Amino acid sequence: MNYKIKNICCIGAGFVGGPSMAVIASKCPNINVTVVDINEKRIEAWNDKNLSNLPIYEPGLDVLIKKCRDKNLFFKTNIEQAIFEADMIFLSVNTPTKQTGVGAGQALDLRWVEASARQISKFSTGNTIVVEKSTLPVRTAETVKSILISNKDSLDKKNMPNSKSFSVLSNPEFLAEGTSINDLENPDRVLIGGDDLKAIEALENIYLNWVEPQKILKTNLWSSELSKLTANAFLAQRISSINSISAICESTGADISDVAEAVGMDNRIGSNFLKAGPGFGGSCFKKDILNLVYLSNYYGLEEVASYWEKILDINNWQQKRISEIIVHKLFGTLSNKCIGILGFAFKANTNDTRESPAINICRDLIEEGAKLKIYDPKVNNLQIDMDLKNACISSNVEYSSDSWLVEDNLYKTANNSDALVVLTEWEEFANINWHEISCIMRSPSWLFDTRGITNKYIAKKNNINIWQVGV
Template sequence: MSELQPYPALTPIVDNPRLTVIGTGYLGATHAICMAVLGYDVLGVDVDQKKIDDLSNGIVPFYEPGLPEKLREALDSGRLHFTTDFDHAAEFGDVHFVCVGTPQAPGSQAADLRFVESAFSELARRIDRKALIVGKSTVPIGTAARLTALVQQISPIGAELELAWNPEFLREGFAVEDTLHPDRLVFGVASEWAKRQLSAAFRPILAVDTPLVISDLATSELVKVAANSFLATKISFINAMAEVCESTGADVNLLASALALDDRIGGRFLKPGLGFGGGCLPKDIRAFAHRAEELGVGHAVAFLHEVDDINNRRRLRTVDLIREMAGGDLNGKRVAAFGAAFKPNSDDVRDAPALDVARMLYLEGAIVTVYDPEANENAHRVYPDLNFADSMVAAAIDADVVALLTEWQEFKDVDPDDLGRIVRHRRIVDGRHALDADAYVSNGWEYRALGRPAQAQTVGLTVDARDEVDAA
């Protein structure tokens, strides 16, 4: 990276900085709670009064294993508070983390930066002493430089207000572990003072030799989208091979197992199935490709368009398999859809392959009943016309076809014979390669999975199912 601006001798470093976290959605709430657990005084800030009230009362407004317990620990310590008051936040904090969302812009592949720009602006106009604003949101490259000019123009202290970028790498379902014990930290900074101040804000994590990469602002912005693009490419690669396998009679599970034994490739994220979804991978690769076009290097990442297309085709192919099992016509057929969240251990249904498949089945006339251990409420909010059941058994009663769409442990643990006693026909489509195919076939089920020949009776070696989904 380029040489950092020197550290002025009279510029103070706060050894135990007070932290604000702007935005208390999935990223922000997790970051605020975990930093308080690590011993910092933290103020969470949001414009949504209900979120603030819930968190202040010990209620996490989304599903994340382990986080409610950490919230209670942080609140009981007296180190964590929440507010909607930006004046209070500006006065309170030494280091301000901006954790607001960057959804896909309406009618475009670009990232919608309105919330990021608003958060930086509302905070900067109120800061009247030396401070550091740190972006954690996933943004297009060049955003940090533009925001630096913006905040220094509107802040009463001008250039004394500095900006850094610290990308997040959270996996939904493992967010507490990933915050408290990350596999790396990336600091995008423009001065020695910013580096030292940000290091002070992560002292307990750095003290256990967590790898740290110090970079310029542009590189730090690029790290997250590059990582997500690589993971998405690997998932779509094995799903492209599944398409080839389906046309040749080959078995994609065996293919993936053979590839995984090559140390240069490895088995992580080499799991065939319905593909990726959620609030990060799909919109991040689209925004990355869009930004590359703006920069005149769209050809360099043109492959991401095909990565996205492959991912979407898996959803259509899953519907095809279910239709085939139902006799070629879905109209009036009962389908039990096991899963709605984009991955297990999450209630996130944003761009969820499972919910997308359920919707397409419904549009073809199927009577679809969805059950997800945690995501039913969110799924019903998105698609209120679907039927939702309170249990796996209730969803499966008299089903013509069962479709495993999200690989919750509950679905993997069910006894095939017990399940077979409540369905109308023993037919199952395993959209995640998560089930014991031998057990289902031996109990009289017709079993189909993406990328496996219809006549196959065994699974052979399989790749660990934990590694397919995006963890952002």
Template sequence: MNLSVIGCGYLGAVHASCMADLGHTVVGVDVDAAKVARLNAGDPPFHEPGLGEVLQRALASGRLRFTTDMAEVAGAEVHFIGVGTPQQLGTYAADLTYVDAAVDALVPHLTDGPNGPAVIAGKSTVPVGTAARLAETIGDAGVLVWNPEFLREGFAVQDTVAPDRLVYGLPPEPERAARAQEALDGVYVSILERGTPRLTADWASAELVKVAANSFLATKISFINAMAEMCEATGADVSFLAEAIGHDDRIGKKFLKAGVGFGGGCLPKDIRAFMARAGELGAEQSLTFLREIDSINLRRRQHVVNLTVHALEGRVPGKPVAVLGAAFKPHSDDIRDSPALDVASRLSGLGAKVRITDPAAGPVLRQVRPDLDVRDSAGDAIDGAHAVLLLTEWPEFVSLDPVELGERVAQRTIIDGRNVLDSAAWRAAGWTYVGLGRP
């Protein structure tokens, strides 16, 4: 099939590359000429494992190209909208400027094909009710379907070609709904043939799936972090607690890892936008619990700062502090709302000489935060440090040798912000080990 992908950021670039790799002919459109040039050269503009290989393979096949010219989408049977929906400045609400601009620019280039009108498939995470509004803008020029994404950074290629489910939010008119479903079934035919569940619903239900899923995941993370606070107050061990309750199949073990909390470009802004939309709909009481989820999450960052201040006996100014990790999670260079970067910034603001390192996010960090001392390796960051903070659980950080590192620091204090280190091994090497919610 001939497809277009509007917006070639994290979501769009991965989707376009994977769809072309599956055999479709795809044109990706973005307003950023530099980004388009990098993509056409086979150079992903962000770190995502496996994407470079898929991108280069798709380009070499001749089925994928990127452009800044919206007119080049004419003739595509399905147009995917994958632009960003960041948090509005000064409010919790989602900024739909890019979604509206993408649809407005796309409509004049929609053309009917041999199988019927063009299909516009929304993938961006939007407030419930957005699809119904956009459908009015599109009118009879095309058929709108909402097809939310469920990508995990670090696993985005896998989640695109082998998702755990496909969701279609179909229009209310039976004929248009049939057209939309037929088109998406054609796009995902190889995925559906492997038995991937396909769920169909109305626009509103499909829009709610993504934000409801993210809100639930955020709730699990903040719940176990609240339990970590209780464990610290009582001397209990949150790691044991998480393992014990995780054996209950009604609860499960995933996302029960206490630590410095969640960040990134999705969970924080999505739960805030969900709260804002609930307020607009007069249903704010249904999501008031998300305010506490957000509060617990942000509180974890200051808690790590407080632990560091305590480890330094209150004498923070001028003390070298090593921060291992800047991205919000491993296998990504995404520093949006990163707990690690937030902690580093707060300690720097207290006068600490923060040296921060990250295997992927270092170059990004040097561009956007020239005020921070970014080091190329953990060794560079750790030399002479009075405290070491592990805040992003990159495998190379988790596997560091405490004996070897102990010879390089000024003070053997390690704060494990992700509860991933072997506390016994670090203590045996002479370190003061501080975990979160662990005795």
């Protein structure tokens, strides 16, 4: 069967679907790309004429949206119509961790994947390629396939006209938020898993518009699905490993930046993901490791499950350790003290706060009685309020309307604060005027740099006490 791709539909207008489809539209001007979502407000934001109001902040994304939107890139809520017209459909829906039922707390919740597959089965026509883009458990493709063919079989039994056929591929994303546009335009590899060679070729031909052939790796479905989980688990493992060493450095007088540089120069190891900090965040690392733990236990591999679970334990421990250090340095109590929080996103160059280390650290400081002033250049007030309220409620931490205040600049955050805590590595925080800041903070003033990005020597010259991770 030959596939000619003229129309692409992407179900899910989130951090994966939006940027991925913007790049495809940019590189393939002869293909119409439609991104659909049930969230009307999100689609309205994608269509906002003011590009600064896009629902996702990602460097370079606004340029692509301006170039392609309403030409060959469209954002809509009419999911049925987009499915009907599509030759290829990407599944980029949310796959959160299950909160109830079998596998609660570890397994992925596939309700949106299943719902999307049922819509595709119902509204698609002709030969349709369905591409898994979301992070999914191994062998999810079997579930998607069974749903897609179930409707076809029911039509056959009723002797109703039916010309539908489906091919399911796995094409996981390997994006780092903050650099996702560059990651999409200059990928390390493009992974395509499947058993329909013609469908694989059709997807490969799309990527060949800008990706070198040698970077396109083709596998079976199960290897592709597991590769995504494994890649994220390995990256998270490196972060937990270097953070565990940062604690040893603080106890022995070593400097984590020196240790990381020495270790990273070994070409068998490399220097990426060896930056000590407050732990990993984002939508994938924790979720994917929990899924590996679940899969390992499901197949009776208890030692494997225990190994990967420890990566999460170290991550949680690092965040708790930082909270306790702040309390200890500020004379054992945070009551009636104001703490300025610099950064709330889980990393720089994104407005994503999912699983951000800042959430747990802020919650711990609130529990100790601190009043927080929070500033992040890209995360809005509503998101910060929602994250902190949910974190406090889920942990039974008492809070009030004045437990935190969201500020719109660095200097308001520092004014009358007893301490500043750098939690996101925004470039702005690496170039702070410490003379001006020291004049508006309460004395004795403290800087807790969990990212190791500030100039500690200048801060000290301006009579600011400083703690940096791993030093």
